[in-house]
Amino acid sequence: MFRAVAYLSEQEARTLSAIFMEDETSGALASAALEESETRWFCEVLFDAAPEAATLDAYAHDMTGIEAAFQVSELPDIDWVAKSLEGLTAVTAGRFVVHGAHERASVPANAVGIEIEAGQAFGTGHHATTWGCLVAIDRLTRKRAYRHPLDLGCGSGVLAIGLAKVLRGKVLASDIDPVAVRVARGNARLNGASAFVTTVVAGGMRHRAIASATPFDLVVANILARPLRALAFDIAHAMAPGGDLILSGLRLADVRRIHATYRAAGFSRVAEIQRDGWATLVLRFGY
Ligand SMILES: C[S@@+](CC[C@H](N)C(=O)[O-])C[C@H]1O[C@@H](n2cnc3c(N)ncnc32)[C@H](O)[C@@H]1O
Structure with a gap:
């Protein structure tokens, strides 16, 4: 997946993010307007295939008049769950028991199992x-x-x-x-x-x-x-x-x-x- 980011004012980031989401021809998988600091926002857009930064800048200008300078980077494969569930014990939270396949049989009858x-x-x-x-x-x-x-x-x-x-x-x-x-x-x-x-x-x-x-x-x-x-x-x-x-x-x-x-x-x-x-x-x- 590829991530394109342009630093803008809050209003510009929101406008551009909305255009990428609403325009089906934009090719964006998802977009968001996000706050970097009190005064600095950015528009983040995700794509399946690598977009040209210059093409995105031109698109932003044509659609909204906003002068954006997108930077494109490839996102590494996401691996938030480093450990397999194997070996981890089930977790109880209120009525819920979150468990792996290996613990299916041990979920109490009165609990709500989530595998x-x-x-x-x-x-x-x-x-x-x-x-x-x-x-x-x-x-x-x-x-x-x-x-x-x-x-x-x-x-x-x-x-x-x-x-x-x-x-x-x-x-x-x-x-x-x-x-x-x-x-x-x-x-x-x-x-x-x-x-x-x-x-x-x-x-x-x-x-x-x-x-x-x-x-x-x-x-x-x-x-x-x-x-x-x-x-x-x-x-x-x-x-x-x-x-x-x-x-x-x-x-x-x-x-x-x-x-x-x-x-x-x-x-x-x-x-x-x-x-x-x-x-x-x-x-x-x-x-
Ligand atoms: C901390 S995980 C929470 C996953 C699960 N809901 C849980 O409670 O275990 C946060 C998730 O939010 C997604 N996420 C981050 N920003 C988002 C956004 N602006 N809109 C929708 N999803 C977002 C991430 O991709 C990630 O899967």
Whole structure:
């Protein structure tokens, strides 16, 4: 996969990112407008085949009048899961037990098993952020039957599969990385949840498949603080009033800033779960 990046103002990065997503002839797999610092943003676009930087610059100019200077690089093969699940023990998070094939038989009868095959996508349940999201999902779904959930940045699909199992309903699962989406689809099949988990390759919230599925009454996003801050208003725009949002991928030091950003976007704090220096936030929209 190839990554093209152009440093721009926030407005320019957002405009250009939206054009790459909306124009089917652009050839982009995904695009995002991301914040580098308080004053510097960039537009990131992913392609299957290597694009010419000059062609992208000309495209940006023709479509929007923006003077961009794209830099293109090849992304190394993603290998977030260095260790195979073999040898790892199952992880318990609330009602959920995330396990590999070798531990299928040991899942207690009253638990909700999520079988995850070691693959090239993040999310075996062992990381504190995935664990925090599963605990939050467990708590929230005991009190409320969500009908329109989204797993944004689904990785292995672990959260979407867990949601489909406890809600016994449909879940939309998206990821900017086509490899992760392929892995999530395989894991959904492995768990008998294919009919319930719909997957889409999409960066952020503006893809047609996501926009047309709004409003969501539950969004789970285990990404990282910086992209989550950039996505706050797009996520707010996609929420049903009173809908719940689970955010993870946050270091403890990120929490105050994330919280302030999401408060400005209309969310209030419901809970915070901490583990191993990572935080998972539960927020509610519009109440
Ligand atoms: C930390 S992993 C989380 C995986 C899984 N949801 C879990 O909780 O274990 C983050 C995932 O978000 C994806 N991602 C990062 N930025 C994204 C964006 N802007 N839009 C959609 N997905 C994104 C990555 O490709 C990666 O698969």
